[in-house]
Amino acid sequence: MxxxxxxxxxxxxxxxxxxxxxxxxxxxxxxxxxxxxxHYYKIVKNGVAGYPDEWFPSVSTATGDWYPERNICQILIALASGPRLLLCYLWYLLIVRNVPSSKGCTAFAKFLLINDIIRTIACGGWIYVTSSDDHGIHDFAMVVYLLCTAPHVVGTIKSAPQNPRAQKYRRIFAYSFFGALIPLVYFFIQHNIHRVPGDLAFDAVCMIDFEIFEVRVVDLGLHGQFPPGAPFSDVKTISGRNKQASIWNHTNAADGLSFAADVYLGEYIALLQCHGHVYLRNLRFLTQISYLAGFIFWSMMTSLPLMIWYFPLWHMGLSGYEAFLFCNVTVCLLGLNSLRQTIERYNGLVHLLSLVGILSYKIFDPAYRLMAVAAGVSLSLVTWGANLFGQRHQNGRAERSVLALALGLVLHNVVKQAWWANNPIWPIMNETNGGRNFLGLALGILACVQVMVRKEPFVHEPKSMDGSKRKRGAWVLSAIGGGGYLFCLHSMYTEASTISRWSLGGYPNTGPHPIPGGWMVILAMAVGLYLSSHRQLVVSWVWFAVGSVGLAILHRVEGDVGFIGGILFTVFVMSLFPTLIRSLCRQPPGRTMLVAMMVYNFLALAHVWVVAYAFVPGGEIMRERTDLVLMAMLACLFAGVYNSNHTTAWSLFTDTRKRSAFSISRLYAKLTLAALVLSSSLICLRRVPRSVPQPYHPEHKLITAGIWTIHFAIDNDMFNSEIRMRDAIKDLELDVIGLLESDLQRMIMGNRDLTQFLAEDLNMYADYGPGPTKHTWGCTMLSKFPIKQSTHYLLPSPKGELACAIHATLNVYGKEVDVIVSHNGQEEDLLDRQLQTTELGRIMRESNNPFLFLGYVVTKPGPGEEIYSLLMDGGRMHDIEVSDSDRWCQYLAFRGVKRTGYARISHGGITDTEIQVGKYQILEDSRPNGEHRRMTISNFREQAKYNKIEEDQVPEGLRYPSKFYGQGVRNHRFHVFNKPYYYP
Incomplete structure (x- = not known):
């Protein structure tokens, strides 16, 4: 046995x-x-292991694979479906019968009923369609079931009769369920990805609430005595007792609580309000840290998609870790009043716990690091939500939290500008690549401690002049507007250079570069926040039309005009910040935040699928449809603005003359905005190039050119690789290099920009290539030689990934030399590769200048290979080394220049792709323009058969650096040949 x-x-x-x-x-x-x-052995066996490592049957195998186990389970589930649906309906009746006159109550009851029915059907989906039947449908049904469980749990608690015993049990079971989700996701990933072997109680509490019910079947005839609208409280229960049940208890439990501060040290205004004055040094200390809270929030929020992206990148498809994007749905717990009040009371402590997302940089394993970040984001969102929603009755404090978020976003942009589009406290940063994680963590801890020891008075909710409470508007519209607005800010305004990259074109019509384009965006953000005090302007439809036109221009027009449209849209978006956030926080917190986060999540997925359509089921629907994403985003903003028109006016910078929190915030906000804009100006001045780029070996008229696929500047251990890339490029003395998979201006890449860092640090000219709105993975060209002109191509791609190319003309030692950097399609799409390579061949064949090709073309080398022949013969180019049969995707080719060297250098753990480098010399006696393109193919191949020579026969300036021999430097070394090739 x-x-x-x-x-x-x-x-x-x-x-x-x-x-x-x-x-x-x-x-x-x-x-x-x-x-x-x-069938014990068969039931416990799964795709990973069997008995004795696996000893308990899974639901899928027990219900779907073997008789009689399958039949027993399915019969029991079928018998349970009727009572389950009846329970959903009875709960609906329990809500509407107790509050028959409340339209909102009835709407919520219907929502909960529909949600619970969908949840029940989804449960049947993953039980009756097992993973062995159809893994995709099984997992989809399970995800729908879990997503519907959150509103089910929160909605049931929210709408339940105020029975202390029932509510106590519900909260215990709810906390246990949601608390178990994190380890369950972990074990699911360990089992399904790493292949490691190894809620009924909540609903049962309804028995307590249904004690007030008497279920009867009565023939009322034509003149029944029981009126349809009578409340259930008038009906005797089975036990014969009369009970009154109040479903919605509007008692303001928060009135008796002492609230903690909104954000780490952001509540300096409350201290001024309490004590009347504060010393200048204390004010300065507080205000230096006050917007750190917003900065830390945006830092963790923007790092999560970036961390998730690592896994599908290396799996070349869905990995399972994408589920962590939905960690933000924990905000639905804000619907539990006692939990929200507890978090608000101890928000300093919960903020301290959320710093696990910052501390995660110390975790080396990528999966565990992602889990820590997800936990930090979840805790941070819940805490911010508890502060904002708990402060609905404390207008000044709520304003300060919104202020901290808004200025924290601007600060986030300024800090990223200082670190070349990287955030120094992201978990992909550390002490070796420019990170300042420990400093950020220390300041965060200091801020949390200050919040925990500070006490503030409670401020009652202000009322309107007639004594009536302020209008809330429709919570659904607020949620949609809030979710769309968060997506807009995250996708477009968490990096100052994003707008300039969206609007770029080829040389010379590139539009503003990150310097000074980034400063102009930060200035526009500051102007938008300043205008937010003019609420009459902000919520007007004329202003909305102006913003919409600006977005359309940004999306449709390249160069300076497109950038101006982006600036206009930036001012519009930032002017909405306090209005939309404040409107959102006047709604019921649980359901509002849940819907807002789901809107944000779906827009985020659509934003990714427009370019990653080849990796997701049904992705073709969103292929190259950034326009649809922007239209959906704009529709969400419309819903938020429309709803805010039905709420009481509220502004970030109030014009009240009274010395209050509002007037102080107005003054200090202006000073802070001015300081941030000034800081951005100083950063730009510091980053302005001080000298003209110079090639490494002008004495030999040498061009050293390379190609490298760099996997979005995330190394094999999920750390930022830009500094290591810079060192490798510098050590190889590259005059021209093509970088593939280099477009980082998306949420999933952190809205970064490796091009600006490498160009400035290496003192090179840069062409970013097709921008983010062109739906490619990106290609960048860096050059020590001036770029006279360039054209960005989207190569024919009818089926697979959209391929990009840069065709640039460089001024090389006074002569024009053309360079192509391209990233073609994958092996699976032959037609795409044929059409793309044919187009590349045409571009090269029709050029009159000497030519260098630096590209990614999936083919085997050799004259018998179709794609290879289309590239070399069709473009009338020389392969740099025809005898190198070990290549698969990266190729170097040339024409009209003299080849002197060729080498292959290992990637050093930065990516999974090597660096290929060729050395060429400009010929003094080069032929007149166009003559070399009329040579026959046979002459091309004859000229390519140079005899190789030894290194000691090569002048020093034409040699590759000796540091790459043997073990090399930083794991970069000559490989395949273990040495470079040289040619006479």
Whole structure:
């Protein structure tokens, strides 16, 4: 028995008797049970392991694969479906019967009923369609079930009669369920990805609430005595007692609580309000840290998609870790009043716990680091939500939290500008690549401690002049507007250079570069925040039309005009910040934040799918449809603005003359905005190039050119690789290099920009290539030689990934030399590769200048290969080394220049692709323009067969650096040949 004695088998049978009997085994005869009429071995076996590593049957195998186990389970589930649906309907009746006059209550009851029905159907989906039947449908049904469980739990608690015993049990079961989700996701990933072997109680509480029900079947005839609208409180229960149940209890429990501060040290205004004055040094200390809270929030929020992206990048498809994007749905817990009030009371402590997202940089394993970041984002969102929603009755404090978020976003942009589009406290940063994680963590801890020890008075909710409460508007519209607005800010305004990259074109019509384009965006953000005080302007439809036109220009027009449209849209978007956030926070917190986060999540996925359509099921629907994403985003903003028109006016910078929190915030906000804009100006001045780029070896008229696929500047261990890339490029003395998979201006890449860092640090000219709105993975060209002109191509791609190319003309030692950097399609799409390579061949063939090709073309080398021939023969180009048969995707080719060297250098753990480098010399006696393109193919191949020479026969300036021999430097070394090739 697989090494187990009968005693051990009996022991295992004794420990798991329920499983044993369920599978149909005899408990009297162990051997017979294991070998007899049951299917124990088969049921516990899965795609990872079998018995004894797996000893308990999964739901899928128990319900879908074997008779009689399958039939027993499915019959029981079918019998349970009727009572389950009846329970959903009874709960609906319980809500509407107790508050028959409340339209909002009835709408919520219908929403909860529909949600619970969908949840029940989804449960049947993953039970009856097992993973062995259809893994995709099974997982989809499970995801729908879990997503519907959150509003089910929160909605049930929110709408339940105020029965202390029932509510106590519900909260225990709810906390247990949501608390178990994190380890469950972890074990799911360990099992499904790493292949490591190894809520009924909540609903049952309804029995307590239904004590007030009496279920009767009565023939009322034509003149029934029970009026349809009568409340259930007038009906006798089975026990004969009359009970009154109040579903919606509007008692303001928060009135008796002492609230903590909104954000780490952001509530300096409350101290001024309490004490009347504060010393200048204390004010300065507080205000220096006050917007750190907003900065830390945006830092963690923007790092999460970036961390998630690492896994599908290396899996070349869905990995399972994408589920962590939905960690933000924990905000639905804000619907639990007691939990929200507890978080608000101890928000300093919860903020301190959320710093695990910053501390995660110390975790080396990428999966565990992602989990820590997801936990930090979840805690941070819940805490911010508890502060904002809890402060609905404290207008000044709520304003300060919104202020901290807004200025924290501007600060986030300024800090990223200082670090060349990287955030120094992201978990992909550390002490080796420019990170300042420890400093950010220390300041965060200091801020949390200050919040925990500070006490503030409670401020009652201000009322309107007539004594009536302020209007809230429709919570659904607020949620949609808030979710769309968060997506807009995250996707477009968490990096100052994003707008300039969206509007770029080829040389010379590139539009503003990050310097000074980034400063102009930060200035526009400051102007937008300043205008937010003019609420009459902000919520007007004329202003909305102006913003919409600006977005359309940004999306449709390249160069300076497109950038101006982006600036206009920036001012519009930032002017909405306090209005939309404040409107959002006047709504019921649980359901509002849940819908807002789901809107944000779906827009984020659509934003990714427009370029990653080849990696997701049904991705073709969103292929190259950034326009649809922007239209949906704009529709969400419309909903938010429309709803805010139905709420009481509220502004960030109020013009009240009274010395209050509002007037102080107005003054200090202006000073802070001015300081941030000034800081951005100083950063730009510091980053302005001080000298003209110069080639490494002008004495030989040498061009050293390379190609490298750099996997979005995330190394194999999920750390930022830009500094290591810079060192490799500098050590190789590259005059021209093509970088592939280099477009980082998306949420999933952190809205970064490796091009500006490498160009400035290496003192090179840069062409970013097709921008983010062109739906490619990006290609960049860096050059020590001036770029006279360039054209960005989207190569024909009818089926697979959209391929990009840069065709640039460089001024090389006074002569024009053309360079192509291209990233073609994958192996799966032959037609795409044929059309793309044919187009590249045409571009090269029709050029009159000497030519260098630096590209990614999936093919084997050799004259018999179709794609290879289309590239070399069709473009009338020389392969740099025809005898190198070990290549697959990266190729170097040339024409009209003299080849002197060729080398392949290992990637050093930065990516999974090597660096290929060629050395060429400009010929003094080069032919007149166009003459070399009329040479025959045979002459091309004859000229390509140079005899190789040894390194000691090559002048020093034409050699590759000796540091790459042997073990190399920083894991970069000559490989394949273990040395470079040289040619006379």
């Amino acid at each position: 697989d090494g187990y004695s009968p005693g051990e088998l009996n022991s295992r049978r004794f420990v798991y008797p329920a499983c044993w009997r369920f599978c149909g085994f005899s408990t009297d005869d162990t051997t017979h049970a294991l070998e007899g009429d049951g």
